[in-house]
Structure formats: structure tokens, C-alpha cells
């Protein structure tokens with residue numbers, strides 16, 4: 518009997534999406550059936566950014582991948598006691614005035630989990646099978662389909678051939694560009710669009726805040742300070758030793774344009790603090806302690822017509838980069854990876870080591886494309902609520918009075934905008950995707 522050669526799987530990009538796929542394949546015992554190579558542009562694994570919130574849908578997947586224990590060791594201990602109880606997700610306030618006003622406390626069973634990105638990445642790497650080979654300083658330039666498979670060309674001059682290519686290479690995906698050139702959608706999506714929003718992000722030492730404001734909400738509660746075309750997200754991470762803070766500033770007239778210049782630059786504390794002059798005291802305590810905040814342009818991708826065609830599959834930000842207003846970009850990369858790993862498992866079972874890639878791609882498309890595009894849109898709409906840019910708030914300017922009734926209505930729509938993240942599960946998606954194979 519001849520043994521069929523193993524399927525050559527190339528994952529381009531080792532962010533949360535690419536790594537989760539590698540872990541998912543290992544946990545499903547597919548290492549033996551696949552040759553897994555992970556190509557990463559960076560010289561080593563490193564995660565930029567600071568805090569990351571994980572909502573129940575994605576947490577459920579991480580649990581199925583046996584990552585609950587190693588991740589829980591790194592999350593604040595108080596979270597371990599909250600399973601099943603209604604826990605604060607975020608508290609929203611109208612803060613663009615000297616005395617702020619409550620909008621809504623969004624609560625959910627068990628609450629979200631907050632991690633440092635580096636912790637998530639460490640745990641994923643520690644759980645990636647040694648059968649997966651990492652290749653650093655491999656920046657994909659393009660791929661070409663040949664009679665032997667898919668040929669990958671890297672900026673270091675190397676060329677390799679694979680059978681299945683996973684584009685997990687983020688918002689500026691080289692795989693997406695080639696995929697669209699290959700006739701799989703509108704070329705205008707080869708570059709991301711600017712959302713019109715910039716964020717300033719940094720971690721603040723909790724001790725700095727405690728000196729000025731020992732009862733500051735951000736020390737223990739995730740809080741969003743809202744204002745016209747601006748908002749600030751604050752939550753504790755690393756067992757409360759640091760406060761993760763993100764300042765958002767939007768120019769809605771620029772939404773959908775192409776960003777000119779770099780997507781990330783360093784800034785001074787003074788520049789950022791002055792943007793929030795006149796906002797309530799809790800905000801002043803935060804912006805006073807920003808140290809070397811970096812400024813990031815929030816870019817989005819799509820809506821793409823397809824996420825996959827035979828042999829090439831887009832995953833995570835490469836397919837659906839979104840603004841972080843529902844803190845769900847990494848979560849969707851995790852969902853994509855989990856579903857794809859399961860489709861591959863089924864395909865390998867049915868195909869006796871040579872899965873039908875057309876069937877896998879079309880099953881992946883049938884679920885991930887509509888859902889990924891839905892989440893991008895839902896995140897955009899949620900951001901407009903935080904910044905008083907939804908219908909009914911057209912005429913207001915920063916600091917204007919908004920009646921308690923209107924704030925309550927706004928709070929309701931914020932709550933509803935979140936609910937799918939804990940009222941639905943990935944199971945129905947998995948079932949649909951597997952069922953359509």
C-alpha cells in the first residue's frame with residue numbers, strides 16, 4: 518500500500534489567529550496528518566499592544582483547546598470566582614463635562630476576561646505542537662498557483678510550495694492582496710480603509726493612579742468614558758498592577774478613506790491630555806499619567822465577498838479587521854481558527870489524508886464570511902454609540918447636555934449591541950460549517 522504524502526499546510530502570520538490555528542490542529546491530533554509550517558515576517562515572536570479582553574464566545578473556544586488553566590493563572594484571581602454570576606463587562610459614562618453622568622452598566626454571566634497580549638501569546642506558543650515549524654524573517658510577497666500546488670515567494674528570496682495556504686497575516690495581508698488579484702473580490706479591499714479613528718494606547722502603573730485617586734473606578738472596574746467623537750476605555754490587567762487605557766479620537770468625515778502616512782507613531786502625554794480638557798476628574802487622573810502613548814490608526818477590512826477559495830483561506834484581521842469597539846477582533850480570529858481546524862479534521866477523515874480543499878473552503882466561506890462581515894459592521898455601529906454619532910445626536914457638540922432619558926435609551930442600545938457576544942455560541946457556526954461540507 519502506498520502512503521499518501523502529507524498535506525502541506527502553510528500558515529502565514531503568527532499573531533493570535535495563526536497561533537490559535539496551530540494549537541487547534543495539535544489539539545485535534547492533526548499534526549501527524551499535516552506538514553505545518555508557520556511563516557512570520559518578524560524576526561521573532563513579539564506582541565505589540567497591551568491589554569486584550571476575551572468575551573464568553575472566544576473564552577469557550579480557548580477552554581475547548583485546554584487553555585483555560587494556563588490562561589487563568591495569568592488573569593486576575595477575582596475572575597475565577599465569578600463563573601455564572603452577573604458581572605460587570607463595562608460601565609459607560611458621559612464624561613465630556615466636568616461632572617459625568619452614568620449611561621449604563623453592561624453586565625454578563627461570568628464577565629469578560631482581561632489579559633496582557635503577551636500572556637495569551639505565550640500560552641498559545643507553549644501549546645503549539647513541536648511538529649509545527651516556525652520560520653522567522655519570512656515576509657510573504659506573493660503566491661502563485663502552479664501544477665504542484667501554491668508557490669510562496671518571500672522577501673528573503675526563498676520560495677516554498679504548499680497545498681493549503683492560510684493568510685493569517687493581519688490587516689495589511691499580502692495573502693489577501695493576491696487572493697483578490699486572483700479574481701476573488703473587489704481589488705479596492707486589497708488595502709485597508711481608515712475608520713477615521715486614531716487611538717492612543719498605553720499601560721499605566723496602578724500605583725500612580727492610587728496616589729491621586731485611591732478609589733478610581735479604573736483600578737477595579739472596566740470603564741468607558743464617552744464624549745462627542747471621543748471616548749476612553751480603561752480596565753485593570755496583570756492582577757490589577759496596571760491599567761490598560763485606550764483613548765479614541767474620531768473624525769467621522771474620514772471614515773472609509775485610505776490612510777496616508779504610518780499607522781503607528783509615538784506621542785507625548787501633553788498632546789493627548791489636552792484633547793480631554795474639561796472632561797470629568799476620573800478622566801484627568803488617567804490622561805495625566807500617560808507615558809509615551811503610541812498613536813494607532815484604526816483600520817478596517819472589507820466587507821469581502823469571500824474569505825476562501827480552493828487552497829487559500831483568509832483568517833482573522835486579514836479577512837475582517839474591525840474597530841475594537843466590541844473588543845472582538847482577536848476573538849473572531851480565534852473563532853475562524855477553531856472552525857477551520859475542525860473542518861480540516863473532518864476533511865482529513867473523509868479524504869483519507871488528502872482532504873477535498875474545495876469543500877473545506879466553501880464550508881469555511883459559508884459561515885465565516887457572513888459572520889465576520891456582521892461583526893465588523895456591529896463593531897462600527899457600537900463605536901458610533903460611544904461617541905454620540907448615532908441618529909438623534911447629530912447636532913450635539915462636545916460637552917452638550919444629553920437628557921437622562923436619552924442616555925438611558927443609548928445605554929439600552931449599547932447593552933443590546935453587546936449581547937450576541939454571550940447569548941450566542943460558536944456551536945451553531947461549527948454545526949453549520951461542518952454540515953455544509
Ligand SMILES: Cc1cc2nc3c(=O)[nH]c(=O)nc-3n(C[C@H](O)[C@H](O)[C@H](O)COP(=O)(O)OP(=O)(O)OC[C@H]3O[C@@H](n4cnc5c(N)ncnc54)[C@H](O)[C@@H]3O)c2cc1C
Nearest residue numbers: 530532533534558570657686687833834844845846847848
Ligand atoms: C486598540 C486595540 C484594542 C484591541 N482590543 C481587542 C480586545 O480587547 N479583544 C479582541 O478580541 N481584539 C482586540 N483588538 C483586535 C485584535 O488586536 C486583532 O483583531 C487581532 O490581533 C488580529 O489577530 P491576527 O492574528 O488576525 O492578526 P495580527 O495579530 O495582526 O497578526 C498578523 C501576523 O502576521 C505577520 N505578518 C504580516 N504580514 C506578513 C507577511 N507578508 N508575511 C508573513 N507574516 C506577516 C505579522 O507580523 C503578525 O505577526 C484590538 C485592536 C486594537 C487596535
